[in-house]
Amino acid sequence: MDAKLTAELKRIEQDFRKKLLESEKYDIDEKTNLTQNLAQAALEKTRTDFFGKKSHLQKVLHKIGNAKPQERAEQGVAINLLKEKMLLEFEKTREKVEKQIREQKLQKEKIDTSMPERTHKIGALHPTPQVIEEAIAIFAEMGFVCAEGPDVEDDFHNFVALNFPPEHPARQMHDTFYLQAGKKESVDEKLLEKWLLRTHTSPVQVRTMLQGKLPIRVIAPGRCYRSDSDQTHTPMFHQIEGLVIDQSSHFGHLKTCLSDFVRAFFENENVPIRFRPSYFPFTEPSAEMDIACRREDGKINILTSKDEEKLEWMEILGCGMVHPNVLRACNLEPEKYQGFAFGMGVERIAMLKYAIADLRTFFDGDSAWLQHYGFSPLDAPALARGLRAQNF
Numbered sequence: 001m002d003a004k005l006t007a008e009l010k011r012i013e014q015d016f017r018k019k020l021l022e023s024e025k026y027d028i029d030e031k032t033n034l035t036q037n038l039a040q041a042a043l044e045k046t047r048t049d050f051f052g053k054k055s056h057l058q059k060v061l062h063k064i065g066n067a068k069p070q071e072r073a074e075q076g077v078a079i080n081l082l083k084e085k086m087l088l089e090f091e092k093t094r095e096k097v098e099k100q101i102r103e104q105k106l107q108k109e110k111i112d113t114s115m116p117e118r119t120h121k122i123g124a125l126h127p128t129p130q131v132i133e134e135a136i137a138i139f140a141e142m143g144f145v146c147a148e149g150p151d152v153e154d155d156f157h158n159f160v161a162l163n164f165p166p167e168h169p170a171r172q173m174h175d176t177f178y179l180q181a182g183k184k185e186s187v188d189e190k191l192l193e194k195w196l197l198r199t200h201t202s203p204v205q206v207r208t209m210l211q212g213k214l215p216i217r218v219i220a221p222g223r224c225y226r227s228d229s230d231q232t233h234t235p236m237f238h239q240i241e242g243l244v245i246d247q248s249s250h251f252g253h254l255k256t257c258l259s260d261f262v263r264a265f266f267e268n269e270n271v272p273i274r275f276r277p278s279y280f281p282f283t284e285p286s287a288e289m290d291i292a293c294r295r296e297d298g299k300i301n302i303l304t305s306k307d308e309e310k311l312e313w314m315e316i317l318g319c320g321m322v323h324p325n326v327l328r329a330c331n332l333e334p335e336k337y338q339g340f341a342f343g344m345g346v347e348r349i350a351m352l353k354y355a356i357a358d359l360r361t362f363f364d365g366d367s368a369w370l371q372h373y374g375f376s377p378l379d380a381p382a383l384a385r386g387l388r389a390q391n392f
């Protein structure tokens with residue numbers, strides 16, 4: 001065979017081997033995607049360089065077209081044999097490289113079950129919404145539904161309709177946050193002078209009665225605002241308002257409803273409670289309800305007997321029979337309808353149930369406090385499962 005051709009084929013074969021070795025030598029053990037991609041790209045290049053249309057082998061094949069027929073056949077066979085040999089070698093190398101890459105990937109995707117679990121912090125539900133949920137669960141059992149009203153109220157709903165006429169001295173009881181004057185079409189002109197942050201949830205009573213759907217049995221949890229701050233008062237706090245209006249509810253129902261609530265809420269049959277006569281312009285007669293507790297070493301606990309030492313009474317709510325003037329202001333006839341109302345301090349009952357000594361800490365936004373006094377978000381209260389959520 002032509003010596004020149006033999007030498008050329010030899011050179012091609014050598015070149016080819018060199019390239020194959022280069023593809024193999026990419027350090028697959030380095031485990032990076034980059035080296036894997038480089039190895040694959042190098043293989044691809046070797047394939048096109050040596051077997052593609054513009055490869056040396058192809059050129060050589062072309063060249064022999066000019067040779068004598070017999071020589072041509074002989075040379076063709078030699079070239080094709082070489083090509084087949086190279087293809088076999090190429091496939092072998094490619095399989096080897098791809099196998100390595102596959103194994104690398106499997107290695108990387110393997111889950112190490114001995115690795116320690118990643119730590120994550122679970123948020124905690126604040127005691128205020130927790131206690132509101134607990135109270136809703138109890139009152140729902142008694143047939144109450146929830147009502148809502150706005151935080152920014154007008155003078156009419158917060159005071160006038162609740163029998164605090166303008167200049168009534170009882171308005172002084174609430175150190176109110178007033179807002180700039182505004183206008184609201186549905187309210188009588190002369191009642192418009194003042195907008196304020198509601199000082200209690202009682203305006204929701206008015207809003208509910210004005211809807212005129214009777215009988216009424218609602219509770220209204222929500223925020224209230226008063227310019228007050230000490231261990232048992234904060235400028236913003238929560239109340240749960242209650243209102244029952246029908247043709248026959250009386251003070252006995254009021255007492256039973258509230259004492260049943262307290263026993264269910266504190267999960268304690270023997271909580272000492274007392275009703276104290278009081279005054280609210282919107283109820284007559286009016287009372288406040290106190291719970292026996294003891295404060296000691298910065299802690300507060302409810303007591304189970306009135307005879308215990310160092311007994312203190314903590315006021316948790318105001319209540320009474322709805323005043324006829326309020327019924328009239330809400331378009332109900334006092335001769336036909338009557339009922340009772342109450343408004344309890346959510347943080348007050350939360351403090352007593354969960355032994356939280358200072359009311360102000362509810363609003364400090366301290367995450368350590370929340371981790372300590374907060375509740376698991378999944379631990380929604382239900383009468384069936386028990387109301388006392390698990391502290392964690």
Ligand code: PHE
Nearest residue numbers: 200202318319320341342343
């Ligand atoms: N609104 C009263 C307060 O905030 C509480 C109350 C509500 C009293 C309903 C009687 C009836 O102090």
